[in-house]
Amino acid sequence: MRLFDFLFGFSRKSSEAPSDLVLTVVGMHRSGTSFLTGSLQQAGLELGKHSTWNPHNLKGNRENGDIVAFHDSLLGARGFAWDNPPNEAIDWTEEEYASARELIASYDGAKRWGFKDPRALLVMDGWQQLLPEMRFVGIFRHPSAVADSLHARGGMPREQALKLWQAYNQQLLALHRRKAFPVLCFDEDEHVLHRKLDKVMRSFGLVPPSEDRFFSSELKHHEGAQEPLSAELEATYRALRAIAY
16 A cells, blocks of 8 residues: 555544554553563564663663654643643543654554554544554553652652552453453563463464574562552552453
């Protein structure tokens, strides 16, 4: 399909699928999304233009910078940000749909491609309009571990970090209720996590690497003390564990 036809030849309601697999990694910041995305890349998923180095993430955050900037623009235009999420779905403008089509085209016809950006959970409706065939894989982590990591990285107050964890993971649960998809728990033992991840990869038609796995214990700087959680956080964490692989 020519680039012009791809960009302008279908409406945002179109079900025309340019690829065999379009996969989005969803999850809260500091919750194992980079591990999951890097592992999927090892198994053959094309990530487009992405970061492979980050001072806070030894193997890179695996985020497409153009998609992150697009999500920041979507949120910022409405007075929100990654750390100030909206309470309801965002309606995209036609100009924003056009920008997203350009981002899709940048993958240059890859048959198995995807992206990771935790912000995607906050703006997902537009992506699903453009790519109804989009599939998902999620990951979550104990709220205390996430709060510890956010505080160590940027000094975020614990109360704010826990509220963010709740907001993002409620979005993950809501997305899962609409369209079930595999969800992993980053708190699990490395070997258990890899075994479950391999099953997920195969379910998407990807081939797990036989050696030199993306994950290492160095990626888990914060285990998260199992401190008492509020009833709200506890309920969300239990709901996530209930849908996890």
